[in-house]
Amino acid sequence: MADKHLILVRHAKSSWADPQLPDHDRPLNARGVRNAPVMGARVQALGIRVEGLITSSALRARTTAEHFLDTQDPPPAEFRVEPDLYHADVATWLAFMESLPDTWNSVMAFGHNPGLTELAADVWDLPVTNVPTCGVLWLTFSEPTWKKAAARQPRTALFDYPKNPSNHPEALR
Numbered sequence: 523m524a525d526k527h528l529i530l531v532r533h534a535k536s537s538w539a540d541p542q543l544p545d546h547d548r549p550l551n552a553r554g555v556r557n558a559p560v561m562g563a564r565v566q567a568l569g570i571r572v573e574g575l576i577t578s579s580a581l582r583a584r585t586t587a588e589h590f591l592d593t594q595d596p597p598p599a600e601f602r603v604e605p606d607l608y609h610a611d612v613a614t615w616l617a618f619m620e621s622l623p624d625t626w627n628s629v630m631a632f633g634h635n636p637g638l639t640e641l642a643a644d645v646w647d648l649p650v651t652n653v654p655t656c657g658v659l660w661l662t663f664s665e666p667t668w669k670k671a672a673a674r675q676p677r678t679a680l681f682d683y684p685k686n687p688s689n690h691p692e693a694l695r
Contacts, residue, residue: 526663526671527570527628528619531590532638534558534656536582546580546608554582557656557684558589564682564691565590565658570628572598576618577632578607586656587632598630610637612645619672626668648679648694657683660691 534554550558565572575598577587584603591601606614610633622629635653642650642659653659660680663671680691 524627524666525677526665526668528659528661528663528671528676529565529570529572529628529630530638530641530653530659530661531561531586531630531632532635532653532655532657533578533580533583533632534561534586534589536655548580548582550582550585554586554655555589558586559593561656561658561682561684562590562593564689565630565660566593566595568660568680568691570660571596572628572630573626574598574600574602574622574629575631576600576602576604576607576629578610578634579603579605580608580634583607583632583634587630590630590632599626604631607631607633609634612637612640615641616645616672620669622668624667642679646675646679648676648681650681650694654683654685657681658691 536548537551638653642648661676662678665671679694682691
């Protein structure tokens with residue numbers, strides 16, 4: 523039985539330079555552009571081969587995902603934009619997990635707060651009070667299907683973020 527690995531990423535820091543720009547269309551700011559490739563490289567360093575990379579349709583999430591994609595070797599078999607992940611709540615995230623193809627054992631998904639933090643803290647009882655911009659949660663589920671994984675606690679959980687002083691993921695479980 524193969525474990526299921528879910529890597530959840532909050533989009534990198536976005537720009538508020540144009541207050542008239544719709545939220546969905548905000549780009550990354552300079553810090554976000556710097557942080558995304560660094561965090562993508564940290565994910566790559568863990569040695570998990572990502573089979574599917576799926577992102578919210580918001581510009582800041584898509585751009586973050588593209589930076590991460592550039593660091594993945596080999597690249598994922600599929601890159602997909604999922605409009606439902608734009609400001610997804612916990613129920614939407616769990617339904618998303620259940621819908622993943624069971625042929626994929628490792629998926630990276632890009633989204634937003636508060637949904638990601640609520641998923642980590644409220645559903646999986648992880649000691650995370652905030653997933654910061656470009657923060658990454660690596661979760662391993664000892665389940666053969668994504669549907670079963672969505673209904674369980676992760677066996678292991680790692681957490682990393684750009685301002686992490688150790689530059690290495692913290693074990694949460």
